[in-house]
Amino acid sequence: MSTFELNTTISNLRSLRESDLRAYDAVYLGNIYCRIFEDNFLERLADLRTGIAQVKEQGLRAYVTSYAAPRNDSLAKVQKALETAVEAGADAIEVHNLGVLRMVHEQFPNMPVHVGGFANVYTDAGAAVLKEYGARRFTPNYEIGLDEVKAITDHAGIPAEILVHGKMPLGVSDYCFLLEYEKQWPEKCPVICQKQLFLKQGDWAMRSVGKGVLSGRDVCMLEHLPALFAAGRNVFRIEAAYESPLYRHEIGMIYRAALERAAAGDGAVDESTWKTIHQHTHVGLCNGFYFGRTGSDYVGSREESLAAQ
Amino acid sequence: MSHAHHAVRVDPQVPPAILLAPAGSLDGAAQAFQAGADAVYVGLKGWSRGGARGELDREDLRQCTELAQARGKEIHLAVNIIPKPHERELLLDKLAEMAAWGLHAVILNDLGLVRKVSQRLPQLAITASIGCGALNVSDVLLYQDLGASAVVLPGYLEPQEISALKARASIRVELMIHMVDEFIQLGKCWMPSYLNFAATERVVPTQRLSGSVKRGGVGSCFRICQQPWSVMKDGEEADRRMLPSRQISRIGELAAFLDAGVDVIKIQGRSLPAEMASAIVSRYRVAMDDWKAGRESGGCKADWSYTALPRMWTVQGR
Numbered sequence: 001m002s003t004f005e006l007n008t009t010i011s012n013l014r015s016l017r018e019s020d021l022r023a024y025d026a027v028y029l030g031n032i033y034c035r036i037f038e039d040n041f042l043e044r045l046a047d048l049r050t051g052i053a054q055v056k057e058q059g060l061r062a063y064v065t066s067y068a069a070p071r072n073d074s075l076a077k078v079q080k081a082l083e084t085a086v087e088a089g090a091d092a093i094e095v096h097n098l099g100v101l102r103m104v105h106e107q108f109p110n111m112p113v114h115v116g117g118f119a120n121v122y123t124d125a126g127a128a129v130l131k132e133y134g135a136r137r138f139t140p141n142y143e144i145g146l147d148e149v150k151a152i153t154d155h156a157g158i159p160a161e162i163l164v165h166g167k168m169p170l171g172v173s174d175y176c177f178l179l180e181y182e183k184q185w186p187e188k189c190p191v192i193c194q195k196q197l198f199l200k201q202g203d204w205a206m207r208s209v210g211k212g213v214l215s216g217r218d219v220c221m222l223e224h225l226p227a228l229f230a231a232g233r234n235v236f237r238i239e240a241a242y243e244s245p246l247y248r249h250e251i252g253m254i255y256r257a258a259l260e261r262a263a264a265g266d267g268a269v270d271e272s273t274w275k276t277i278h279q280h281t282h283v284g285l286c287n288g289f290y291f292g293r294t295g296s297d298y299v300g301s302r303e304e305s306l307a308a309q
Numbered sequence: 310m311s312h313a314h315h316a317v318r319v320d321p322q323v324p325p326a327i328l329l330a331p332a333g334s335l336d337g338a339a340q341a342f343q344a345g346a347d348a349v350y351v352g353l354k355g356w357s358r359g360g361a362r363g364e365l366d367r368e369d370l371r372q373c374t375e376l377a378q379a380r381g382k383e384i385h386l387a388v389n390i391i392p393k394p395h396e397r398e399l400l401l402d403k404l405a406e407m408a409a410w411g412l413h414a415v416i417l418n419d420l421g422l423v424r425k426v427s428q429r430l431p432q433l434a435i436t437a438s439i440g441c442g443a444l445n446v447s448d449v450l451l452y453q454d455l456g457a458s459a460v461v462l463p464g465y466l467e468p469q470e471i472s473a474l475k476a477r478a479s480i481r482v483e484l485m486i487h488m489v490d491e492f493i494q495l496g497k498c499w500m501p502s503y504l505n506f507a508a509t510e511r512v513v514p515t516q517r518l519s520g521s522v523k524r525g526g527v528g529s530c531f532r533i534c535q536q537p538w539s540v541m542k543d544g545e546e547a548d549r550r551m552l553p554s555r556q557i558s559r560i561g562e563l564a565a566f567l568d569a570g571v572d573v574i575k576i577q578g579r580s581l582p583a584e585m586a587s588a589i590v591s592r593y594r595v596a597m598d599d600w601k602a603g604r605e606s607g608g609c610k611a612d613w614s615y616t617a618l619p620r621m622w623t624v625q626g627r
Contacts, residue, residue, distance in 0.1 A: 068497070069442065069444055069494055069497065070444065070445055071444050071445055071466070071470060072444075072445045072446055072470045072473050072474065073470075074445075075445055075446070075447065097442075097444075097445070097447075097448065098420065098441075098442075098443075098448055098451045098452075099443070099444070099445045099446070099447030099448035099449075099450070099451060100447065101451065102447045102448075102450060102451040102454070103447050118442075118497055120419070120420075120442070120496065120497075122391045122419060122421075123391060123394050123397075123419065123421050124394055124421070125394070125397065125419070125421025125422060125424065125425055126419055126420050126421035127421070128421065128424075129420050129421055129423075129424050129455065130420075133451075141499075142499065143499045143502055151394065155394075168503075170493075170498070170499055170503050171492075171493035171494070171498040171499065171500055172493065172494055172497045173492050173493050173494060174465065174494060175492065175553060177492070177552065177553050181547075185542070185547070195542060195543070196542075196543070197540065197541065197542055198540075198541040199538040199539070199540060199541070199552075200538065200539045200541050200546075201533075201536060201537070201538050201539065204504045204533075205541075206500065206503070206504075208540070213493065213500060215503055289499075289502070289503075289506065293506060294502070294503070294504065294505055294506035295499070295502055295503035295504070295506060296503055296504060
């Protein structure tokens with residue numbers, strides 16, 4: 001059995017069917033930003049049931065995520081998605097919204113909860129409260145460094161999931177400004193947010209997904225995996241909610257191989273993999289906030305060749 | 310919507326809604342009370358987001374509390390940053406001292422801190438800040454579970470959402486009815502530190518965690534959403550724009566919100582000049598008193614529209 005978990009995110013059944021998931025141990029199903037994202041698992045409950053079954057048939061764990069910022073009018077649908085997840089045998093629910101956390105805890109106390117990045121876990125005190133509500137793991141707020149993550153896991157006694165590759169969430173909105181472009185552009189909702197849309201200002205770039213903003217650069221921790229293991233981290237995510245099945249597969253295979261080597265004590269990076277990573281990267285690479293620096297910075301040996309593309 | 314000719318709202322079982330005003334100084338608090346605020350919220354130097362313009366030092370805060378007590382009013386203290394873990398005890402000690410002065414409530418931004426304060430200082434009312442990101446009834450119930458006595462909700466919610474959660478929650482609901490609604494939700498934005506974390510850290514090395522406004526990074530929101538961005542589609546510039554944001558000033562719907570059960574009408578703006586804040590407070594005072602008396606409100610007239618606002622109190626003017 002693997003000593004680590006590598007997981008990813010898939011928003012709908014089409015993308016699940018098109019994805020080769022050999023690299024992964026688990027999959028989060030659903031799109032956390034928007035109820036009208038194309039065939040969002042969280043709205044199409046028959047698809048969710050099918051998706052959970054398909055993931056489990058492949059021997060993987062099926063997790064169901066939930067909305068980052070639901071208002072009252074979404075809670076009935078959230079409730080149905082939670083019921084479906086439980087009935088279909090999901091292995092965990094991911095919650096970003098504390099109200100949804102409370103719903104899961106009250107109604108499905110045996111269902112493991114993974115706390116997502118929008119739940120704003122910044123300190124051990126926050127993690128301790130979430131643990132009381134059934135949290136079995138948490139994604140720290142993306143803004144904190146690896147030393148702070150370690151302080152939380154050490155004090156709160158709850159494991160952390162770490163985004164190792166992909167576009168890092170930077171914010172969530174109640175309003176989709178891409179809808180303003182429906183009259184001007186050929187692309188319409190619910191496809192428009194799946195275009196490669198970037199907000200740029202000089203060297204700065206962010207990826208817009210309508211109701212969410214992601215990092216423009218892809219977080220890449222490939223050459224830092226031994227350090228992550230050394231810090232006690234063993235749950236890793238490739239964030240691919242808005243990426244292609246090819247991205248999910250190829251990046252996943254790179255990390256699967258590198259993680260297995262790193263777990264065995266070999267921290268060397270296969271140089272041939274950088275070309276593939278580069279092909280899937282529009283704006284360059286960064287490390288997020290893991291090293292206590294500006295989130296779009298890249299620390300590592302690839303700095304000159306890839307970070308400033 | 311017309312609010313004329315309804316019955317006088319006096320229910321002895323229900324505490325009347327209060328008007329909670331911002332103040333960035335002792336003088337600002339005095340002016341806000343003079344303008345009709347029932348309560349004033351202020352920041353504590355080094356422990357609240359918003360920067361030096363909107364924070365009071367310890368002595369000013371003590372005098373502020375005295376001023377409020379002399380008038381039978383309330384001071385709420387914004388401690389809406391997340392302290393570093395090793396400085397949490399220091400903060401709890403400070404809050405214990407301030408609670409003894411007669412501070413009414415502390416406004417907190419982190420669920421872990423809510424739990425700590427409710428355990429350590431049960432005599433102090435706790436408000437879950439708008440930065441906690443509560444939006445729905447279940448969010449409110451969670452903060453109620455944790456010991457909060459009030460929760461702040463953003464002004465873009467609708468009256469029916471308020472009435473739905475008031476039907477289930479027993480803690481006070483504060484509505485930030487007059488606020489800037491940024492594109493990204495308050496407490497859920499770390500765009501600035503993604504783009505420039507180092508600069509924010511240099512501003513004030515202090516107790517608070519460095520980084521975004523959520524964490525309490527002073528000056529860390531350098532309003533990147535209010536600068537022009539190129540929207541790049543397929544590698545080409547398809548548009549150049551600012552991210553959407555707007556001023557919310559829903560005084561025209563005040564009666565509907567009060568009917569829905571809002572307990573606290575809250576106005577944003579600790580960094581506003583006292584004269585401007587008190588002018589806004591006066592307008593809301595008139596509207597609330599009119600509602601209470603069952604009158605059509607002179608305070609709700611349409612001249613308090615976005616275009617009629619002083620420029621500084623608009624998104625672009627700040």
